[in-house]
Amino acid sequence: AQEVHCLAHGLAHCAMFCAISGNAPEHPVISTKSGHLFEQSVVEKYIESTGKCPVTGEPLEAADLLPVKVASTVKPRPLAATSIPGMLSLFQTEWDALMLETHSLKQQLETVRQELGHALYNHDAACRVIARLIKERDDARQALAEAQPSAAVAAAAVAAASAPPTSKGGEPAAKRAKAAAPAVESSAGELTPEIIASFEATSKTLSKGRKKRQPPADQTSAEALAAFGEVASEAVLPAGPVCVDVHASEPLAAAGGADGSVILFDCAKGAVGAKLAGHSKRVNAVRLHPSKPLALTCSQDKSARIWNTDGTQLHVLSHSGDVTGVTLHATGDYCVTSCSDKSWSLFDIDRGSCVLRVPDGSGGYTCAGFHPDGLILGTGVDSVVRIWDVKSQQNVASFEGHTGTVTCLAFSENGYYLATGSADTTVKMWDLRKLKNFHTIEPGAAVGGLAFDNSGLFLAVGSADTSVYDTKTWGTIKSFASGAAVSGVGFGRSAATLAATSADGILKLYGSSS
Structure with a gap:
């Protein structure tokens, strides 16, 4: 303790700088573990958040800090601030620097505005392209969905025809949809090519028209249906x-x-x-x-x-x-x-x-x-x-x-x-x-x-x-x-x-x- 007191006494007669901020501390403290000098308020906040010395990284507590007693002196004014002409010169210098900084900020603002305008233009163009691609995707999905029912049952038919018979114990769960082709006797009569052509033409026409068909103008809405009552x-x-x-x-x-x-x-x-x-x-x-x-x-x-x-x-x-x-x-x-x-x-x-x-x-x-x-x-x-x-x-x-x-x-x-x-x-x-x-x-x-x-x-x-x-x-x-x-x-x-x-x-x- 005596050595630390002597160190503190010696520091009181020399220039002191905070190990964190690099400025002369107003309320200096010394770490009894590392000997480093700190501003009291700064180092206490650091210790409160980390529990370590900011320089060495060793565990450090507030009780390990020793206040340094120094004489309070008024900081002397700069030489330029000791006269009115000197102060006016300082003010002019600061004003000129402020104007230069303002001009620089205006230039940066104009540049940012131009970049923002360009970005907004690109965003708008991208949105239009995305909207067109989404529409094309939805149209393709709709066309695929309309073709899938017939394709799905046709694929199921092929799978059913080629699948080997399975034992009773190998049957799938009863609650699952599956392809099946049970034994069917010979049918009486047959579909003529004319009937098949009529069926296919009708199917093609209906499938194509359904893609663009909209509900009628007088279609009942869900809200209107919810208000239905018994009329007869x-x-x-x-x-x-x-x-x-x-x-x-x-x-x-x-x-x-x-x-x-x-x-x-x-x-x-x-x-x-x-x-x-x-x-x-x-x-x-x-x-x-x-x-x-x-x-x-x-x-x-x-x-x-x-x-x-x-x-x-x-x-x-x-x-x-x-x-x-x-x-x-x-x-x-x-x-x-x-x-x-x-x-x-x-x-x-x-x-x-x-x-x-x-x-x-x-x-x-x-x-x-x-x-x-x-x-x-x-x-x-x-x-x-x-x-x-x-x-x-x-x-x-x-x-x-x-x-x-x-x-x-x-x-x-x-x-x-x-x-x-x-x-x-x-x-x-x-x-x-x-x-x-x-x-x-x-x-x-x-x-x-x-x-x-x-x-x-x-x-x-x-x-x-x-x-x-x-x-x-x-x-x-x-x-x-x-x-x-x-x-x-x-x-x-x-x-x-x-x-x-x-x-x-x-x-x-x-x-x-x-």
Whole structure:
């Protein structure tokens, strides 16, 4: 301690500089460990943050600092500041330096402005290029997506044909979509080159037009649909499951009942129109032709029938089992029926003749539906959904995941998705490009009906009640209570009307009250 005191005493009589700042300290302290001199406030902050000596890096505490007592003296003024002329000269020098610095800053500011303007111009040009590239990318993706459904099922067909048989223990999980090609008997009849050419031309036209097609100007929005209320309720048929279809452009609905009767309903007047009498057992499905005054029906009496909308029966299409579904081809000239005799058949609507019958030994069909482009057919067989290439009559893909009978199915208007409803109380959404299930809706009861609107924006699900879902978010837009299990749903033109039928024989219409 005595040596440190002597050192401090000696330093008091010589020039002292802080080891950190290099300036003469006003409150000097000395490290008792290293002997270095510091400004007290500076070194204490350093020690507080690091706990070390700023020069040697050794551990150092504030208690290791020894204050140095020095005489307080007033710093002498510079010689130039001892007179008024000298101070004026200092001020002039400082002013000149300030002006030079200001001029330099102005030049730098102008340079920065020019560089900023150039950068903004480049940014704007880059944004335009990026926007153009994004548009080209989106167009390419759209074109690829439209081509993929057909390509995917074709690839699945090739894979299924070349895949070796597997043992029962090697079967994949039941809840995974997979390609499959079950044994199919020889089909009755064949598609002529003219029919195939008609199918391909229609598919090409629809696929190309769909790319640029926009929803109609009067398309109902999600907000407007959420405000829908019941506008009509009519007991049109006896109690029992009732199927329904709504015309694509006219205010007309058709419903088929458990007693075999079919009625046409005027949605504008809210009244029953023509009655189609001919079936002797439950009607399983009805379809209204979008461009001709025709109605198609199928029944458990082993027949499908083609009617004029004035009530005249035009053709009876005979089958060997219950006809469970009927669906129109995109050409409007053909229809397909599904049957419990393990076959589906293609009919010429104008002639009422069977063009093609495709038997399948795996099980009876429960429903059927055409893809919007007409080259793919979806069918339900027990709990499995099968996808068929219509031209080759090959089962090119199978979707397994339901645990109950598949009761209904519907393709989205853009052709990318397939919705399937089942007695297992679920609706499964399948991506036709990736051949897999990507979403599941659980309405809580057996599903009796499914329908996309013509824009593909909404999906209606008939179960314990009638619910409408947004196809972008799959959120519920609106649910309508029903007094009995809903057995059929359908959208009218521009989704301005929603029809639902239930097991109590009642047809309900939902729409805007204004």
